[in-house]
Amino acid sequence: MKRLHRPGSGTILAAITLFYLVGFFVIFINTFDGASGLDYRLFLVLFGAVGLLLFQYGVLISFFPGMDRAALLAANFLCAVGMVALYRISPDTAVKQLIWMAAGMVAMVASMLLIRYGRHWPNLHWLYIIGSFGLLSLSLLSGSTSFGANLSFEIAGFAFQPSEFVKFVLVMGLGALFYQRKGWITVLLAGGYVGGCLILLVVSKDLGAALLYGGTAICMLYAGTGNKLLVGSALGAVGAGSVAAYHLFSHVRVRIALWKNPWAMYEGQGYQVVQGLIAIASGGLLGLGLTKGMPMAIPVRQSDYIFAVICEEFGWIIGICLVSFYLIFIVRGAIIAMGARNSFDALVAIGCVAMVTLQSFINIGGVIKLIPLTGITLPFVSYGGSSMISCFIILGILEGIAVKNADADELEFAEAFAEEENEYDSREEIWNEENYFDVQRADDGQATDGLKRRSERNRRVSERRNRR
Amino acid sequence: MRSVRKSIKVLLWTFVAMFVTLSAYLGYTVTVNGARWFISPHNPRLGQQQQNVIAGSILDRNHVVLAKSTQPGERQYHPDEIMRKATSHTVGDPSGVAATGVESFHAQYLLGFNVNVFERLYQGIVMQKRVGDSVVLTLDSALTDYAYRKLGSNAGAIVVMNWQTGEILCSTSAPAYDPANMEQYQNGANSLESNLVNRVTMGRYTPGSVFKTVTLSAVVKYRPDLLQKTYSCAGHYEVGEGVITCAGNARHGEQTVQKAYDNSCNIAFAQMARDLGRELLIKMAQEYGFNQEFLFEDFVIFQSKYTAGDRDLDFAWSSIGQYLDLATPLEICMVAATVANGGVMMEPQLVKSIVNARNYEKDKLHSKILKRALESDMAQMVKDAMISVVKEGTGKSGAISGLTVGGKTGSAEVSDDKTQKTHAWFHGFIDSDKSPLAIAVIIEQGGSGGSVAAPIARDVLKKAVALGY
Numbered sequence: 001m002k003r004l005h006r007p008g009s010g011t012i013l014a015a016i017t018l019f020y021l022v023g024f025f026v027i028f029i030n031t032f033d034g035a036s037g038l039d040y041r042l043f044l045v046l047f048g049a050v051g052l053l054l055f056q057y058g059v060l061i062s063f064f065p066g067m068d069r070a071a072l073l074a075a076n077f078l079c080a081v082g083m084v085a086l087y088r089i090s091p092d093t094a095v096k097q098l099i100w101m102a103a104g105m106v107a108m109v110a111s112m113l114l115i116r117y118g119r120h121w122p123n124l125h126w127l128y129i130i131g132s133f134g135l136l137s138l139s140l141l142s143g144s145t146s147f148g149a150n151l152s153f154e155i156a157g158f159a160f161q162p163s164e165f166v167k168f169v170l171v172m173g174l175g176a177l178f179y180q181r182k183g184w185i186t187v188l189l190a191g192g193y194v195g196g197c198l199i200l201l202v203v204s205k206d207l208g209a210a211l212l213y214g215g216t217a218i219c220m221l222y223a224g225t226g227n228k229l230l231v232g233s234a235l236g237a238v239g240a241g242s243v244a245a246y247h248l249f250s251h252v253r254v255r256i257a258l259w260k261n262p263w264a265m266y267e268g269q270g271y272q273v274v275q276g277l278i279a280i281a282s283g284g285l286l287g288l289g290l291t292k293g294m295p296m297a298i299p300v301r302q303s304d305y306i307f308a309v310i311c312e313e314f315g316w317i318i319g320i321c322l323v324s325f326y327l328i329f330i331v332r333g334a335i336i337a338m339g340a341r342n343s344f345d346a347l348v349a350i351g352c353v354a355m356v357t358l359q360s361f362i363n364i365g366g367v368i369k370l371i372p373l374t375g376i377t378l379p380f381v382s383y384g385g386s387s388m389i390s391c392f393i394i395l396g397i398l399e400g401i402a403v404k405n406a407d408a409d410e411l412e413f414a415e416a417f418a419e420e421e422n423e424y425d426s427r428e429e430i431w432n433e434e435n436y437f438d439v440q441r442a443d444d445g446q447a448t449d450g451l452k453r454r455s456e457r458n459r460r461v462s463e464r465r466n467r468r
Numbered sequence: 469m470r471s472v473r474k475s476i477k478v479l480l481w482t483f484v485a486m487f488v489t490l491s492a493y494l495g496y497t498v499t500v501n502g503a504r505w506f507i508s509p510h511n512p513r514l515g516q517q518q519q520n521v522i523a524g525s526i527l528d529r530n531h532v533v534l535a536k537s538t539q540p541g542e543r544q545y546h547p548d549e550i551m552r553k554a555t556s557h558t559v560g561d562p563s564g565v566a567a568t569g570v571e572s573f574h575a576q577y578l579l580g581f582n583v584n585v586f587e588r589l590y591q592g593i594v595m596q597k598r599v600g601d602s603v604v605l606t607l608d609s610a611l612t613d614y615a616y617r618k619l620g621s622n623a624g625a626i627v628v629m630n631w632q633t634g635e636i637l638c639s640t641s642a643p644a645y646d647p648a649n650m651e652q653y654q655n656g657a658n659s660l661e662s663n664l665v666n667r668v669t670m671g672r673y674t675p676g677s678v679f680k681t682v683t684l685s686a687v688v689k690y691r692p693d694l695l696q697k698t699y700s701c702a703g704h705y706e707v708g709e710g711v712i713t714c715a716g717n718a719r720h721g722e723q724t725v726q727k728a729y730d731n732s733c734n735i736a737f738a739q740m741a742r743d744l745g746r747e748l749l750i751k752m753a754q755e756y757g758f759n760q761e762f763l764f765e766d767f768v769i770f771q772s773k774y775t776a777g778d779r780d781l782d783f784a785w786s787s788i789g790q791y792l793d794l795a796t797p798l799e800i801c802m803v804a805a806t807v808a809n810g811g812v813m814m815e816p817q818l819v820k821s822i823v824n825a826r827n828y829e830k831d832k833l834h835s836k837i838l839k840r841a842l843e844s845d846m847a848q849m850v851k852d853a854m855i856s857v858v859k860e861g862t863g864k865s866g867a868i869s870g871l872t873v874g875g876k877t878g879s880a881e882v883s884d885d886k887t888q889k890t891h892a893w894f895h896g897f898i899d900s901d902k903s904p905l906a907i908a909v910i911i912e913q914g915g916s917g918g919s920v921a922a923p924i925a926r927d928v929l930k931k932a933v934a935l936g937y
Contacts, residue, residue, distance in 0.1 A: 223475040266510060274510055280498060281505035282513050284581065297512045316498050320491045327487050334480040338473050346472045350479060357483045361490060370493045 009069040013057050016077050020050050023084035023290065030291040041091040048098045049083050052105060060109065066406020067112075067399050071332035074325045075380050075395050081322060082381035085309050086302060089295050093302055093383055100385045104392030111168075111393045115400025116407075121172065122344040125180070128173030129193050135162035135169070136200040161386035163201065163209045168393050170197065170213055171220070171351035178224025179344035187230065190221065198241070205251060208366075208376030212358050214238050219354035224347050259372035272299040276308040276367050280316060287315030302383040304375055307367045319364075322381070326360045329353075333398055339405040349401045352394045500763060506581070507572045509564055514572075517579040524578045524600035526559050526570050528609040529637075529820055534559050535571065535647070540597065545648045551609060553644035554616030557666035558607060558818070561647040566664040568768040570603055570818070571647075577601040577822050590826075599825040606635035606820045606833065614931045616640040618924050623912040625667035625797045626924070628932055631805035631897060632904040633835040634814030637937055638928065639798075641667035669769040672794040673910055676880025677732045677917065678893045679789025681803055682774075684729055684853060686744055686752035688846045694743055695849075699723050699736035708781040712738045712788075715879060715916075729853050730861030732877065734788050741787030746776040749787060755841040756803050757813065758795070766818035772799040790881060800895045801908030807850045808874070808897035808906055811842030855899060863894065866922035868930055872899040875925065877917030889913040894921035896929075903933050 024046045032038075053076050061067050079101060087094035115121070139162040170193075177190045194217040201210040218238070222231045245252045258265060262273035275298050282288060293312040295301050301309050311319045333353035340346035359379050366373035377387040379394075507514070518541055525536040534555050535545050543562040545552050560569015576582045580600035615626040619642040628638035645653050645663045653664060665671060687694050701720035705712045712734055714720065720733045728736035741749060753774035754760060762769050772795040777783045785791040798816060806813040815836040822831040842850065854874030857863040863875045875896025882888050892914035897906040907925050914920040 219479055223472055223479060226471045226475050263508075274505075274508070277501075277505045278508055278511045278513075280494075281502040282511065282581065284498070284502065284576075288513075288581070294513050294516065316494055319494055323487050323491050323494075327484065330483050330487070331480065334476055334483075337476050343469055343472050346469070346476065350476050353483070354479065357486070361486055364490055364494075368490075368494050368497060370490065370497075 009073060012070075012073045012077070013053070016053060016073065016080050017050055019077070019080050020046060020053075020084070023080075024087070026290045027084070027088055039091065041095055042087070045083065045087055045091070045094045045098050049080065049101070052098075052101060053080075056105065064112070064399075064403050066403040066410075068332050068336055068402040071329050071336070071395065071398060071402070074329040074332070075391075077325050078322065078329075078380035081310060081314075081318070082306060082378075082383070084290070085295075085306055085313070085381075086383050088291060088313070089301055089309065096385075097383050097388070100388040101392075103385070104388045107389050108392040108396035108399065111396030112400040112403065115397050116403050121348075122176050122179045122342075125173055125176040125189075128169050128176060129189075132166045132169050132173060132193070132197055133200070135166050136197060136204075138162050139206075140200055140204045159385070161384070163204075163206055164384075164386035164390040165393075166197065166209075166213075167216075167355050167390050168352065168397060170194075171216065171348055171355060171394075171397075174217060174220045174224070175344050175348040175351055178220065178347055179342070187225070190217070191234075202245060202249070205249075206375070207245075207252065207255065208362055208374030211362055211374055212355065212376060214241075215358040216351060216354045219358075220347055220351045223350045224343075255372045255374065259369060262369070272305065273369065273373055275299060276305050277369065279308040279312040280319075280368065283312040283315050285315050285317055287311070287313050287318065289313060300375075303377050303387070304363065304382065305367060306378055306382050307364050310381075323360075323364065326357070326379075330357050336398055336402045336405065339409075340401055341405065341408050345401045345404060349398055352398050355394060356391070503573065503576060503765075504763075504768070506576055507564075509572075514564070514575055514579065517575075517581070521580045521598045521600050524580070524602040524823075524825075526578070527602060527604045527823075528555075528607050528612075529605060530608065530610075531604065532609045534605075534609065543647075546609075548613075549646060549648075550616065551613050552646050552648060554613045554640050555607065555609060556644045556647050557641045557668070558605070558612075558639050559647060561645070561650050563650065565650065565653065566645065566666065568666060568669065570605065570767075573767055574603050574819065577603055582822075601825070602823040604820045604823060604829075606637065606817055607639065608637050608932075608935060608937070611638045611928070611932055611935055611937075612640050615928045616642065616644070618927060619911070622914055623662075623667075624910050624914065625671060626907070626909050626928060627668045627798050627801045628905055628907045628928060629801055629805055629816055630904050630937070631808040631814065631906040632901075633833075634805075634817045634838075635820070635833070635835075636798075636816055636818050637905070637932060639666075639668045639818075641665070641671070667910070668797050669767060670796070671910075672770055672772065672796055673891055673893075673912075674880040674882060675789040675793055675795040675800060676878035676891065676893055677734075677789055678800055678803075678876050678878035678895050678908075679787075679793055679795070680729060680732065680737055680878075681807065681850065681854065681876050681895070682753050682756055682758075683737055683741060683744070683749060683787050684725070685756070685807075685842060685846070685850050686749050687725060687740055688849050689752060689842060690748045691744055694740060695725050697725070697743075699725075699728060699733075699739045701728075701733050701735040703735075705735040705738055705784075707738060707742075707784045708779055710781040712781075712784050726853055726856060729876075730857050732862050737788050738784035741784060742780075744787075746783055750774065750776055755839070756806065757799055757838075764815060766816070769798055769816075770796055772796055789878060797908045797910050800893070800910075801906055804854070804875070804895040804897045804908065805906035806841050807847055807854060808899060808904065809847075810844040811840055811847035813838040813841050851899065854896065858896065862918040863896070863922050865918060866894060866896055866926045868898070868926055868933075871903070871933070873897070873926075873929070874899055875922065877922055879916045879918075882913065889915050890917075892917045892920035894918075894925045896922075896925060898929060898933070903937060905929055905932055905937060 024042055028042060083094060086097050174190055177186050197213055198210050218234050221234055254269060258270055258273055262270035266274050279298050290313050295309040298305050298308050330353055337346045337349035340349055356379050359376060362374060363376050363378045365371040377384055379391045520540055522540055523537040526534045528534060537543050560566055560571030564572040578600045580598055615638050623642055625641040629636045643663045700722055703717055703719040714734045720731050723733050723736040758772045758774040761771055775792040777786050777791055782791050786793055815838045817833050820833045821829045823829050851874055854876055855872060858866045858873045858875050862877045866875045867873055873896055875894055878893030879890035881890055892911040894917050895908040907929055909921045909925045911920050
């Protein structure tokens with residue numbers, strides 16, 4: 001693993017800060033009227049968000065130089081776009097989102113530390129399995145219904161959505177199972193685990209999550225076993241399950257019909273799909289301009305349909321930018337996974353990446369009618385406490401593995417250094433003895449020799465890395 | 469560990485491919501369908517924008533003003549009532565009740581949604597109010613007015629296009645509405661609702677014998693050997709459980725393919741269709757655009773349908789444009805235009821250019837080939853057959869002295885028991901590079917195509933030539 005050159009992460013940081021400033025400035029000049037005076041919430045959200053960003057970048061990175069800056073910044077850019085869009089829809093929501101972002105950051109740091117310093121994660125598979133089932137049945141048993149699905153329930157006034165937290169538990173669980181490599185037992189356990197989760201999700205009508213978990217599990221199965229036959233049969237099982245679900249559940253049929261022609265069902269459930277498409281079409285390439293659109297016409301604009309809101313006012317070109325930033329996140333995540341020192345870390349990292357990838361794909365694809373719509377949030381962008389915190393935990397897990405990788409790099413580097421140093425020291429002693437009397441000459445020689453020695457060592461270290 | 473890394477690489481590429489697809493699809497779908505989504509009556513942005521922007525004008529190809537605004541929220545139409553009605557379906561109405569007119573379909577230009585950043589800044593700084601772009605149509609208002617008057621009190625439609633470029637020069641539909649006095653149509657008197665339908669693009673009629681041009685093309689394209697064959701017409705022909713007859717129970721006797729087409733002999737065509745088979749006829753109809761969803765850039769057109777039917781009798785009737793066949797007048801016009809243009813179907817164009825507030829012309833018309841339906845030698849054969857119809861067949865009254873005109877008549881049965889008069893159809897073209905015009909005329913329950921529709925087509929084409937097209 002080569003130490004990667006990190007070009008321009010400072011530039012991205014500046015760009016995100018600038019995005020916040022310009023975004024809030026545009027909202028300010030377009031909404032300001034003398035009568036109601038200054039809105040303190042604007043400054044609260046602006047300075048809060050920029051503060052969090054700079055804190056992450058400045059403080060965290062100086063404590064953990066091994067953190068992956070690009071992934072962190074990509075996530076922050078996504079948060080920034082979401083924050084500006086949310087503030088434009090409703091300042092109060094943005095204030096709440098700021099709180100969730102701060103909470104998410106705390107969760108990120110905590111999970112990063114736990115991953116970095118915890119040693120028993122690969123052995124806790126029963127904990128993950130029982131935890132996932134527990135969380136999912138919780139939402140099934142006492143969940144409140146929203147948009148036809150049992151998703152969340154309230155604790156102390158906060159809507160808590162357990163399926164969001166099952167995301168990373170599932171990734172850890174599958175990582176642990178595949179890490180232990182017990183042949184068929186692993187496959188059966190993993191199959192039962194994922195199958196059980198999916199059944200619970202389908203029964204609670206959370207189709208988006210079912211699709212997401214199933215997809216992620218297949219990605220991890222592929223990474224963990226590399227067995228194409230297994231992956232093929234898993235895909236087949238998912239396909240058969242989808243067909244069965246289509247015939248068994250009327251809400252699945254409705255989703256498919258909506259995907260085929262939402263316009264025909266406008267009076268019924270086609271409403272949100274149609275309004276989403278109209279919003280994107282109204283924005284065009286460059287958008288109507290911040291505050292110039294009509295996001296209030298779009299249903300579920302704060303969570304599932306925030307992509308349509310963004311496309312309407314910023315243009316679909318920014319929609320593609322958003323997709324590109326997900327790509328940056330994905331590529332960095334995959335690099336972290338490839339740099340991992342053991343397969344548990346690698347599997348967990350790629351699982352996290354798969355989770356974010358599929359979630360954003362399912363959300364955006366559903367909004368633009370590439371695939372049927374399933375209620376699912378856009379990671380890092382949508383409003384939602386559970387969603388925000390679980391996304392940051394996923395980021396934290398990735399960063400924890402990145403830090404672990406960097407520390408291992410450091411250690412290997414030091415070892416290699418020490419080895420070379422020993423080798424060299426013995427030669428140096430001989431050399432010094434020979435030239436004991438001519439101090440001046442020895443100094444000159446040492447200086448040039450020092451340079452040579454360093455470059456030689458670097459070459460060997462990098463060779464060793466490439467071999468591995 | 470090594471295998472895990474390899475799998476991760478594969479997954480990474482899969483993810484990248486997924487996201488590239490996502491971006492590409494987003495760009496594609498907005499570019500292709502965006503205008504249609506945008507003009508939806510469910511879009512609340514349009515009504516809001518009307519109050520904030522001085523909407524652009526709608527002009528005909530000679531810059532005759534058909535609709536204009538002097539301040540936000542207000543709209544004026546052409547001062548002459550007949551002209552307003554003649555162009556009503558093409559232009560549309562201020563509140564988008566007849567939702568497929570230019571007023572709604574090109575609202576993104578008229579209401580200034582399609583203005584770029586610099587233009588927007590310029591308007592914000594220099595002008596007091598934002599101004600939308602004007603839309604210049606390919607339509608000639610004088611010709612359209614003339615055609616509308618020709619329809620008289622009949623229900624029907626006339627469309628004229630340039631078969632070389634696809635420009636629509638005349639498109640009119642009766643009964644029409646008056647965009648300046650919409651109240652009477654909005655208050656839902658049922659008899660007035662059909663006034664709002666643009667029969668040229670949304671009227672789906674039984675094509676009757678004009679469909680024989682499609683059947684003939686299928687013979688020319690797939691079974692040229694049948695051209696040597698003669699069919700016999702004894703006034704009635706038994707197929708399956710029923711009988712095919714010719715119009716007026718005529719007996720045509722021995723008929724070559726050309727003769728059968730000249731005389732519009734149903735019986736010969738039913739036998740020809742039997743020789744062709746369902747598949748080839750369906751294929752040809754689709755080549756001409758039947759059963760196809762046309763997503764034209766400039767306007768919305770309903771789908772024309774060809775259904776072969778399972779029973780032999782149904783198939784026989786379908787081959788002569790009856791049974792469940794449905795076609796819009798524009799589609800029928802496009803078939804004639806394709807034949808005239810050597811088998812190449814041009815995309816119909818309605819917008820000549822967009823002119824912005826500073827009189828800068830952008831998005832100028834560029835002709836687009838939709839598809840090639842026939843090879844040029846085959847098209848030449850069909851063209852000769854159509855010219856022969858006007859010279860010595862049922863379409864004699866479509867002839868114009870000094871010009872070579874080709875065409876085909878149709879008298880479509882709309883009732884099983886012949887209690888209602890037939891729809892009178894004519895589609896045709898002028899075979900001249902100087903006046904490359906194609907036309908389709910339908911008069912609802914007007915009677916025979918040869919005696920009712922063909923003379924109207926002749927007069928409209930004459931007028932068009934006189935106007936210099």
